[in-house]
Amino acid sequence: MVLALVLWGFVLLLPLALAYYYIKDSLWLFSSSPKGQSIFDEKLIINPPGETDIEIDQSKRDAVLKNSFSPDKVPDSLDAIVIGSGLGGLSVASLLSRAGKKVLVLEQHDQAGGCCHVFIDKGFEFDIGIHYVGKMNPGNTNRILSDQLTNGKLQWLSLDETYDMIALGEEYSKKYYVKSGRKKQVEYFIEQFPKEEKAIRSFYKKMEDAAKISSIVGLLKFIPKFLARFLLSSGILMWLVPNLKYLKMTVEEVLNEVTDNKDLRAVLTYCFGNYGTPPGKAPFYMHSLLLLHFLDGSYYPKGGSSEIAYNIIPTIEASGGRVLVRVRVKEILVKGGAAVGVKVSRGKQEYELYAPIVISDAGLTNTVTKLLPAEIASQTGLSKLVKKVRPGPGFLMIFIGLGGTKEELGLAAQNTWAFTDPDVIKVVEKYFALSAEEARDSSVPLMFVSFPSSKDPTFNDRYPGKSTCAIVTVTPFEWFEEWKGEQVQKRGEDYVSFKTRLGRRLWEQVCKLYPHLEDKLEYIEVGTPLSNQFYLESYKGEVYGLDHDINRFDPSIQTDLRPQLPVDGLYLTGQDVFSDGFSGAMFAGLITASAVLKKNLMGDLQRLRSKWKKLHQANGGGGEKKTN
Ligand SMILES: Cc1cc2nc3c(=O)[nH]c(=O)nc-3n(C[C@H](O)[C@H](O)[C@H](O)COP(=O)(O)OP(=O)(O)OC[C@H]3O[C@@H](n4cnc5c(N)ncnc54)[C@H](O)[C@@H]3O)c2cc1C
Known part of the structure; x- marks a missing residue:
């Protein structure tokens, strides 16, 4: 009888014990931090900093955003190294810093921010990759997280209530409006x-x-x-x-x-x-x-998208961390099956930097095919995973400088999505099937048009009498492939002529929508998939990381696209974890920090949001402000 009981007990307890053994490392998922142990700062909820002026002294901004790498700037006893200073990388670094970790972020470009960087040329400032972001209304979880990352210093301004316009047809004569x-x-x-x-x-x-x-x-x-x-x-x-x-x-x-x-x-x-x-x-x-x-409205960062990195970096430095640019990570160092640091190059010099945690914001494909030693990539199954997904389409960006202020040019804080044919599915597929030669003479079926300067009230103080326009479209990498080995700015006349042709055509298409802008053009520059490779280190000219196709979202692949990679101490963050976008990258930073700290930061964030709601109700305000 006793023996039978022991046996039954064993049979029943064994699966439970085994289950506990395998999931014990994930138990933190199911509880938020005990009171007083959250990394988040409640003060930002109770007493948020009000609206402030942005820093307009460019040399002060550059001191933060363009801090060039040198070995003596690398802090001692690092807790973590982050490869890439895109929003994903900066977010995870900031959250780890809130937990007291000393984090070094390394960026190959000459400034921090990844897709959120800006460039200034001939008196115009252009955003690369933030035109509008949703869910930044006070009290929204996204907004609360953005405030935590920037100590409430990143200010979000609402776009017009009608934030997108849709224009259809060869002459864009049919128009529809997307309202908040x-x-x-x-x-x-x-x-x-x-x-x-x-x-x-x-x-x-x-x-x-x-x-x-x-x-x-x-x-x-x-x-x-x-x-x-x-x-x-x-x-x-x-x-x-x-x-x-x-x-x-x-x-x-x-x-x-x-x-x-x-x-x-x-x-x-x-x-x-x-x-x-x-x-x-x-x-x-x-x-x-x-x-x-975007349903409840769209927002734009006051001062332009460089404000994002500019306001996150000090939170990383507050714990002794650093964000250093002009330094390329060449290899992730792996010893005894664990990531132990990175090998970097600066000019012709190479250095090894060590930390027990390495986080890659460089995208899955780059991380696996360029940074991890090949045998580790193969042994861990990561090489196989990379073959199951693929980079997204290439992108073409046209940067337009206009003479005249927002008011003079009558520009709205609104974007336009323009299609030459309402059958958007067919027309884009047909365009992608064209050869580069055919594309020279074809109209571009899809374009996104935005006037970033019209969304930012500080623009006119910083760049008086000027406005900017950004045109973005998808484009096959193959059209530019023949110049991929050439040096940036030295790709030759054919390349310049081809990209200028595409850029001019897009500008002509924009002028169909806004004919009064035709004679206001003062500046035009075209960024191609090759520019994206150079400035953003994208794998194949894409800007949104892995293709957001049905394949990537297969539940089994979603399971593999997780922050903890199958190498001890190695993590993935950024837009390949959830999806692209400000929020996609920011929340990837949050869950990567969760995985590193083994803390349910999402739970802690939700608790903060409940606190915000309670406070606002107590003060007679409603809940989170939404548009009807
Ligand atoms: C044209 C455009 C328009 C967009 N518009 C919007 C928008 O309106 N709203 C929105 O929410 N999102 C928008 N996005 C998307 C959004 O900006 C991105 O999804 C997000 O910022 C990606 O962040 P990330 O950290 O994942 O990657 P990235 O920003 O790509 O950062 C990766 C960084 O890693 C660096 N890096 C890579 N390899 C190395 C290496 N070996 N060594 C050192 N550094 C390395 C790269 O240089 C880069 O800076 C847009 C993007 C683009 C390009």
Whole structure:
């Protein structure tokens, strides 16, 4: 009898003990930090710093953003090294610094910020990669995190209530407007497409259903891989959360279920350029997150996007860390199966820098194929993972300088998405099938147009009498491949002529939308996929990291795209973890810091948000400010 009891006890306890053994390292996931032990600063909630002037002395800004590497600037006894100073890298470094860690961030470009850097040329300042960000309304979790990263110093300004315009047709004669607030947005679209009310409501409902799975997708990146794989391969997770199907359905497939109205299809897919993958290949989940991200309005950083890095860097330095630029990481040093540091080059000199934690913000493909020793990449299965995904499409950016202020030129704090044909899926596919030669004479089917200077009230003080325009479009890397071995600025006349041709054509297309700007052009520069390789160290001219296609969002690949890589002490952060975008990169920083610190920072952040809500209710305010 006793023996039977012992045996039964053993049989019952063994699986529990085994389960505990395998998940004990993940238990921190299920609780937030005990009171008083959160890394977050409640004071920023209780007494947020008010609106302040931005620093306009460029030499003071450069001292922070352009601190060049030299070995004597490397702090002693580093806790972590971050490769790349994009928002993902800066966010994780800032959060680790809040936990008292000494972090060194290394950047190959001549300034910090990655896609959030700006450049100044001939009296104009141009943003690279932040045109609008959603969810920056006070009290939103995204805003609370942004405030924590910058000690509340990064200030967000609202764009116009109608933050996007959609223009369709060869002459862009049909126009639709995207308004802040779910109710206003949906009602406006129903007004435009009265026969499609059911389709519109159904599409929004599906988007909301799809977005609900984001916490499950996040969880897959933390729970032990064997458990994630079991839940996926057994079908249990799919059964429990049927909406996971939206990871596997393309935007086009969902559209096919709701409407065949061409204009409405364009309106419901218009902003796929924000993640770069055409609707025939992108998962509905990603598209839903994006559209809903902007639903309550859009924001722009006061002072332009360099304010982001400018205000995060001091929080890293506060714990003895540093952000150093003009230094390329050449290799991640691995000893005894663990990452122990990096080898860097500065000019012809090479140095080895050591830290027990190495975090890469350089993208999965770069990290695995260029930085990790090949045998480690192969032994750990990372080489295989890289083969299952691919870099996103190349991007072309046209930087336009205009004579005249925002008021003189009548520019709105609004973006335009312009398509030469409402069948955006077909027309983009056709464009990508063209050869470079054919592209010279073809109009560009998709373009994003923004006037960054019109979103920033400080621009006119800093650059009096001037305005800027940014045009962005997708473009095949192959069109530029023949010049990939050439040195930057020395790629020769053919290259300049080709890129200028594309840039001028896009400007002509912009002038169809804004004819009064035609004679205001004072500056034009074209950035190609090769420029992205040089300035952003992108793998193949992409700017959003891995392609946001159905393949990348397959739940099993989502499980592998996790902060903790299969090498002890080595972590991934940035836009390859969740998705591109300010929020994608910032939250990647948060979950990478969570994985390093073994603290549920998301839980702590939610607690901070509850505190914000309580405070505001006590002060007679409502909850988080949203637009109707
Ligand atoms: C044209 C454009 C428009 C965009 N518009 C918006 C927008 O309106 N709203 C929005 O939310 N998002 C937008 N984005 C996307 C957003 O900016 C990015 O998704 C996000 O900033 C990416 O951050 P990251 O840290 O992942 O990577 P990155 O910003 O790419 O940073 C990676 C950094 O690592 C460095 N690096 C790589 N390898 C090495 C190495 N070996 N050694 C040293 N350094 C290295 C690179 O130089 C780079 O600075 C836009 C991006 C672009 C380019």
